[in-house]
Amino acid sequence: MSAQSQVTISPVLTRWLVGIPVAIALWVLAYGYLMEFANAVIAALQLSRETQFGEAVHFFFYDTPKVLLLLAGIVFVMGIVQTFFAPERTRALLSGRRVGVGNVLAATLGIVTPFCSCSAVPLFIGFLSAGVPLGVTFSFLISAPMVNEVALVLLFGMFGWKVAALYLMMGLLVAIVAGFVIGKLKMERFLEDWVQKIQAGQVSPHVGEAMTWVERFEAGRDHVRQIVGKVWPYILLGIGLGAAIHGYVPEDFMASFMGKDVWWAVPAAVLLGVPMYTNAAGIIPIVEALIGKGAALGTVLAFMMAVIALSAPEMIILRKALKPTLIATFAGVVATGILLVGYVFNFLL
Amino acid sequence: MKNVKVLGTGCANCKNTLALVEAVSREKGVQIALEKVEDLPSIMGYGVMSTPGVVIDGVVVHAGGVPARSKVESWF
Numbered sequence: 001m002s003a004q005s006q007v008t009i010s011p012v013l014t015r016w017l018v019g020i021p022v023a024i025a026l027w028v029l030a031y032g033y034l035m036e037f038a039n040a041v042i043a044a045l046q047l048s049r050e051t052q053f054g055e056a057v058h059f060f061f062y063d064t065p066k067v068l069l070l071l072a073g074i075v076f077v078m079g080i081v082q083t084f085f086a087p088e089r090t091r092a093l094l095s096g097r098r099v100g101v102g103n104v105l106a107a108t109l110g111i112v113t114p115f116c117s118c119s120a121v122p123l124f125i126g127f128l129s130a131g132v133p134l135g136v137t138f139s140f141l142i143s144a145p146m147v148n149e150v151a152l153v154l155l156f157g158m159f160g161w162k163v164a165a166l167y168l169m170m171g172l173l174v175a176i177v178a179g180f181v182i183g184k185l186k187m188e189r190f191l192e193d194w195v196q197k198i199q200a201g202q203v204s205p206h207v208g209e210a211m212t213w214v215e216r217f218e219a220g221r222d223h224v225r226q227i228v229g230k231v232w233p234y235i236l237l238g239i240g241l242g243a244a245i246h247g248y249v250p251e252d253f254m255a256s257f258m259g260k261d262v263w264w265a266v267p268a269a270v271l272l273g274v275p276m277y278t279n280a281a282g283i284i285p286i287v288e289a290l291i292g293k294g295a296a297l298g299t300v301l302a303f304m305m306a307v308i309a310l311s312a313p314e315m316i317i318l319r320k321a322l323k324p325t326l327i328a329t330f331a332g333v334v335a336t337g338i339l340l341v342g343y344v345f346n347f348l349l
Numbered sequence: 350m351k352n353v354k355v356l357g358t359g360c361a362n363c364k365n366t367l368a369l370v371e372a373v374s375r376e377k378g379v380q381i382a383l384e385k386v387e388d389l390p391s392i393m394g395y396g397v398m399s400t401p402g403v404v405i406d407g408v409v410v411h412a413g414g415v416p417a418r419s420k421v422e423s424w425f
Contacts, residue, residue: 086399086413087398087399087413088398091398114399114413114414119358119360119398119399119400119413121358121389122358122389122392122393122397122398122399122400123398123399125393125398126393126396126397126398126399127398129393194390198390198393198394317358320389321389
C-alpha cells in the first residue's frame with residue numbers, strides 16, 4: 001500500500017482535476033446570481049417585496065442557496081485540509097511544546113483537526129501520553145468543537161464576516177486562556193488513576209498511511225455529504241425563522257430582556273446553554289431568532305459558545321478519564337471565559 | 350479464523366464500522382470472530398487515538414473514522 005509514489009495520473013485523478021475547476025466555475029456563477037434567483041422566485045410566485053410576506057419569502061430564497069453554497073464550498077476544502085492533520089500529526093506537532101506557545105498552537109490546530117466528541121477521551125489520553133502538557137491538551141479540546149468551519153460559515157452567511165471573525169477570535173481566545181489557566185493549576189493528579197498509568201507508558205507507533213490526492217478529494221466529498229446531509233434541516237429552519245422575523249416581528253422585541261443593558265443576561269445565557277447540547281448547526285436557528293429580535297450580540301454568542309463547548313454529555317464522557325475536581329475546574333474556567341467574552345462584546349459593540 | 354476487534358465507545362461511526370466489517374466478511378465467506386471493545390482503558394491499550402479503530406489478530410489496521418469498503422475488503 002506504500003508503494004504509490006509513482007507520478008502517473010490515473011483516470012480517476014484526471015476526473016477530479018477537471019471536475020473541480022468546473023465545479024468552482026459553476027459555484028462562482030451561482031453565487032453571483034443569488035439576488036436574481038430570489039427575485040425570479042418572487043416574480044414567479046407573483047409576490048412583491050413591498051409586502052411583508054413577499055419580503056420574508058425573498059429573504060428565504062436568497063439566504064438558503066447562499067448559505068448552502070458557502071457551506072458546501074468550505075466543508076469540501078476543510079475535508080481536504082483535514083486529511084493533512086490526522087490527530088496523530090497534530091499530537092506530534094504539539095508534544096513537548098511549552099505552555100503558552102503550545103496553547104496557541106493547540107487552539108489553532110483544533111480548527112483543522114477532524115474531531116468527534118465521541119473520541120474526545122481517546123484523543124485526550126493520546127495527547128497526554130505523547131507528552132503534550134495537560135493545559136495544552138485542554139486548549140485543543142475546547143477549541144476543536146467550538147471553533148469549527150460549520151459554525152463559522154453559518155455565522156458568516158447569516159450575520160456577515162465581522163460576526164464570524166469575532167466568533168473565531170473569541171473562541172480561540174477562550175480556548176487558549178482556559179487551557180493556560182488549567183495548565184497553571186497543575187491538576188495532573190486529578191486524572192483518573194488508569195490514565196496516569198498510561199501516561200507514564202509508551203506511544204504506540206501509528207500505522208502510517210500515505211494518502212493519494214484522489215483519496216483526499218474523496219475525503220472532501222464525503223465530508224460534504226456527511227456534514228451538509230446532517231445540517232441542512234437546521235439551516236432551513238434557521239433561515240425560515242430568520243425570514244419570518246425579518247418580515248414580521250418588530251426589531252428590538254427581545255431587547256428589553258436580552259439587550260446589552262441587562263447585566264444578568266450574559267450569565268443567564270451561559271447557565272441556560274450548559275445543559276443544552278447540540279452542534280453548531282442546531283444552535284443557529286435559535287441564534288438567528290434571538291439576534292433578529294434585538295438580543296445583544298455578546299449575550300447570544302456567549303449562549304452559543306456555552307451550548308457547543310460545555311455540554312452535559314461531553315462531561316459524562318470525560319468523567320471516565322477525569323476526576324470530578326478537574327471536570328468542575330474545566331467547566332468553571334471555560335464558563336468564566338465565555339462570560340467575559342459576552343460582557344466584552346456587549347460593552348464594545 | 351481471524352480475530353477482529355472494533356474499538357469504539359459506542360458512537361454511530363463505530364456501529365457503522367462494525368456492520369461494514371460484518372457485511373464484507375460475510376460477502377467474502379470469511380469466518381471471523383468479531384468483537385466490540387467499548388472499554389476505554391482497553392481501547393487506549395492499543396494506542397488508538399481516534400475511534401473507531403479496527404484490530405485484526407492483535408494488530409491495529411485502522412483508526413479514525415469508518416474505513417472505506419475497499420480497505421475492509423483488503424483485510425479478508
